[in-house]
Amino acid sequence: DGGITQSPKYLFRKEGQNVTLSCEQNLNHDAMYWYRQDPGQGLRLIYYSQIVNDFQKGDIAEGYSVSREKKESFPLTVTSAQKNPTAFYLCASRTRGGNNQPQHFGDGTRLSIL
Amino acid sequence: LAKTTQPISMDSYEGQEVNITCSHNNIATNDYITWYQQFPSQGPRFIIQGYKTKVTNEVASLFIPADRKSSTLSLPRVSLSDTAVYYCLVGANYGGSQGNLIFGKGTKLSVKP
Numbered sequence: 001d002g003g004i005t006q007s008p009k010y011l012f013r014k015e016g017q018n019v020t021l022s023c024e025q026n027l028n029h030d031a032m033y034w035y036r037q038d039p040g041q042g043l044r045l046i047y048y049s050q051i052v053n054d055f056q057k058g059d060i061a062e063g064y065s066v067s068r069e070k071k072e073s074f075p076l077t078v079t080s081a082q083k084n085p086t087a088f089y090l091c092a093s094r095t096r097g098g099n100n101q102p103q104h105f106g107d108g109t110r111l112s113i114l
Numbered sequence: 115l116a117k118t119t120q121p122i123s124m125d126s127y128e129g130q131e132v133n134i135t136c137s138h139n140n141i142a143t144n145d146y147i148t149w150y151q152q153f154p155s156q157g158p159r160f161i162i163q164g165y166k167t168k169v170t171n172e173v174a175s176l177f178i179p180a181d182r183k184s185s186t187l188s189l190p191r192v193s194l195s196d197t198a199v200y201y202c203l204v205g206a207n208y209g210g211s212q213g214n215l216i217f218g219k220g221t222k223l224s225v226k227p
Binding site: 004102 | 146148155156157158159160163165201216217218219220
């Protein structure tokens with residue numbers, strides 16, 4: 001089946017540690033996105049990429065980094081500079097064809113601090 | 115960017131029709147209106163999208179008046195499994211250089227037996 005796979009489902013981070021969240025899609029989508037969701041809140045954009053080897057900061061990029069070396073993959077690294085990383089992280093993708101194309105989401109990674 | 119306003123929560127009973135209204139007074143000419151559903155610990159799932167009048171699919175209907183300043187998501191005969199958060203988004207979220215979605219807090223629908 002085509003879709004977006006995020007791993008791991010749960011992740012724990014120690015103080016001062018960087019951790020990487022995986023996002024893979026086999027939908028042949030050009031654009032990919034990372035969102036952060038806090039309890040009872042909507043989604044906030046961290047980073048996005050419209051094409052391979054290019055990505056842009058979203059609204060809350062500080063303390064995060066990404067790469068887009070392959071069309072299918074858009075990993076997110078939560079660095080030690082992110083002081084409040086506990087949240088639910090969602091990856092999404094969409095085709096670039098037209099303004100009304102919906103986004104497809106993975107099932108998220110829940111990150112907690114040890 | 116167009117902002118959306120929707121009720122924070124709604125309660126219903128199984129078998130009832132549920133209508134969730136979203137206000138988007140600043141909607142632009144090219145904007146589409148899209149609704150997503152999110153269950154706990156899952157990613158949002160696309161439900162329905164429209165530009166004007168009425169759109170219906172196997173899951174829901176979307177009613178959009180002529181002025182497009184609001185829209186109503188209609189869920190026929192809800193069941194317990196429809197308990198979720200429902201987000202209304204307008205199409206400026208797709209346009210521009212980002213193409214990202216701007217999610218508010220959504221409407222938390224609770225369906226009771």
